[in-house]
Amino acid sequence: MSVRRALTAMMLAPVAALAQPAALSPAEKTGFAGRVESCWTLAQGVDPRVTLRFAMTPDGRPVADSFVVVGTAAQTAFEAARRAVLRCARAGYDLPKDRYDAWDLIEITFTADGIGAMS
Amino acid sequence: MMRRAAFALLAAALLGPLPALAQDAPLRIEITEGVVRPMPVALRFEDAGGAGELLGDITAVIADDLNGTGLFEMTEPESSPATGFDRTVDYIAWKATGTEALVTGQVALEGDSVMLRFRLFDVFAGQPLGDGMQFVSPREGWRRAAHKIADQIYARITGETPYFDSRIAFIGESGPATERVKRVGVMDYDGAGVKWLTSKDDLVLSPRFSPDGQTVLYTSFASGVPQIMSLDVETVTSTALTRDPRAMSFAPRFSPDGKWIAFSRESSGNTDIWIMEVANPSFAKPITLGPAIDTAPSWSPDGRHIVFESDRSGSSQLYVMRADGSEPTRISFGDGGGSYGEPAWSPRGDRIAFTRQTKAGSSIGVMRPDGSGEQLLSEGGRDSGPSWAPNGRVLIFTRLTADDEVPQLHSVDITGRNMRPVALNDAASDPAWGPLLP
Incomplete structure (x- = not known):
């Protein structure tokens, strides 16, 4: 009996902790996206679509060697998107440090849908 | 991250996959807009021995090539980080300048040889x-x-096949409009190194490169009746491929494998498209028949289809047929009418460039091989005769200036951006872009 209660306690504690990290607000997401957007250089006529995932340090900087492509994409699209994330991170992104768990891993999908046909 | 990863693993072991998924879900962002602006690039070439003025000349050519695409801009940071070809790059210092790509290189002149290195x-x-x-x-x-x-540099950054080391054949024009002298010339893609291949005595038209770049076909009026000539670019010697004095042969174009030539042949008032074998030009046969004017053939890059211009519907339009002449299908229609001509199939196979004529003037444009996705790249001018760069991303064409009827060559990106004149001292028309040189 005592063993079962101890096990139950061990199982519940982490679940409660996992549910706690508050997500970023839409405004915070938009602010972050806008920063990256301003650094994403679109080469004319080149398919820029790519989804990339990378880790962040607690001070708001991307971990340079953590970038990976999710799915498939042109190598040049990956490099252009990675450059955008790294270039705008010179002073670190302005993300809420008390909610680091909500953005310690980021996945960005880059499309050119907002600027019309690119090819 | 290490702490978090270990914790996630423990949670997974205890609780199964659900909490682990919730824990590892990344922050997901979608970005739909970027900045269409040139990429800042710094060139740092150094003299590795005897380069002298060549150092600046070579750096200038590289810079002009990259600037000319509209995709790059050369930067000269005020406080340039110390950089050398054999030194480790100070990425932190270069980042602070906003430069995104750095090229280091060396130029050396040894005897009659030039050595170039780059990273x-x-x-x-x-x-x-x-x-x-x-x-x-x-x-x-x-x-x-x-x-x-x-x-x-272009290929590694954009992922596209390159095109700077290529040549363009064209018709150089001089003299008054009533006594215009025309001759075939070739030049580097940027207008440098012009070499004239025919004399001023013969009226010539429509030069077209062979796939290997060693031969230029053109139409000559030397005999009084237009005939197709084959010109060896290296030896500058011409050979007549058609000789029938009763028929006009013109608008030649090589097949992608270089073994066949499609051309227009007019006889007894009727123009059809013919093909002839390069190895045996006396063997020629028509692949279109009928009273309409069929002309300006251009092969698809796989050699299986030919796009051409025909007035069989009453106005000049574009048609695609199989290379044996079967299954002709009209692909141009155009909102508001207009006629279409001078089609050129992209070496990538995904687009056909054309000249569209309306009451407002003539423009060049592109469409997919099925006729969809038509897009005009110039408007309201007197533009004609598009020809593709070997990578299928850039077009060169003839623009007739409004005031003095002097034709000039212009280039434009397939998206319609980066319209610019080709730096050429002579009036020129009818360009044909050759292949990337080996």
Whole structure:
């Protein structure tokens, strides 16, 4: 009996902790996206679509060697998107440090849908 | 991250996959807009022995090639980080300048040979973009070596096949409009190194490169009746491929494998498209029949289809048929009418360039091979005769200026951006872009 209660306690504690990290607000997401957007250089006529995932340090900087492509994409699209994330991170992104768990891993999908046909 | 990863693993072991998924879900963002602006690139070439003025000349050619695409801009940071070909790149210092790509290189002149080396770095990724390369060329071939380096930079950053080290055949024009002298010339893609291939005595038209770039076909009026000539670019010798004095032969175009030539042949008032074998030009046969004017054939890059111009519907329109002449299908219609002509199939196979004529003037444009996705790249002018760069991303064409009827060559990106004149001192028309040189 005592063993079962101890096990139950061990199982519940982490679940409660996992549910706690508050997500970023839409405004915070938009602010972050806008920063990256301003650094994403679109080469004319080149398919820029790519989804990339990378880790962040607690001070708001991307971990340079953590970038990976999710799915498939042109190598040049990956490099252009990675450059955008790294270039705008010179002073670190302005993300809420008390909610680091909500953005310690980021996945960005880059499309050119907002600027019309690119090819 | 290490702490978090270990914790996630423990949670997974205890609780199964659900909490682990919730824990590892990344922050997901979608970005739909970027900045269409040139990429800042810094060139840092150094004299590795005897380069002298060549150092500046070569750097200028590379810079012009890259600037000319509209995709790059050369930067000259006020406080340029100390950089050398054999030194480790100070990425942090270069990042602070906003430069995104750094090219380091060396130029040396040894006897009659020029040696060029370069390395390309992605400044913000903090790593090289590909391996360093070295080119050695005869001194007089330094421009080609510079184009080769620019080609490498362009290809590695954009992922596109390059086009700087290529040539363009064209018709050079001089004299008054009533007594215009026309001759076939070839030049580097950027207008340098013009070489004239025919004399001023013969009226010539429509030069077209062979796939290997060693031969130029053109139409000559020397015999009084237009005939198709084959010209060896190296030896500058011409051979007549058609000789029938009762028929006009013109508008030739090589097949992608270089073994066939499609051309127009007019006889007894009727123009059809014919093909002839390069190895046996006396063997020629028509692949279109009928009273309509069928002309301006251009092969698809796989050699299976030909796009051409025909007035069989009452106005000049574009049609695609199989290479044996079967299954002709009209692909141009156009909102508001207008006629279409001078089709050129992209070497990538995905687009057909054309000239569209309306009451407002003539424009060049592109459409998919099925006729969809029509897009005009110029408007309201007097533009004609588009020809594709070997990578299918850029077009060169003839623009007739409004005031003095002097034709000039212009180039434009397939998206319609980066319209610019080709730096050429002579009036020129009817350009044909050759292949990328080996």
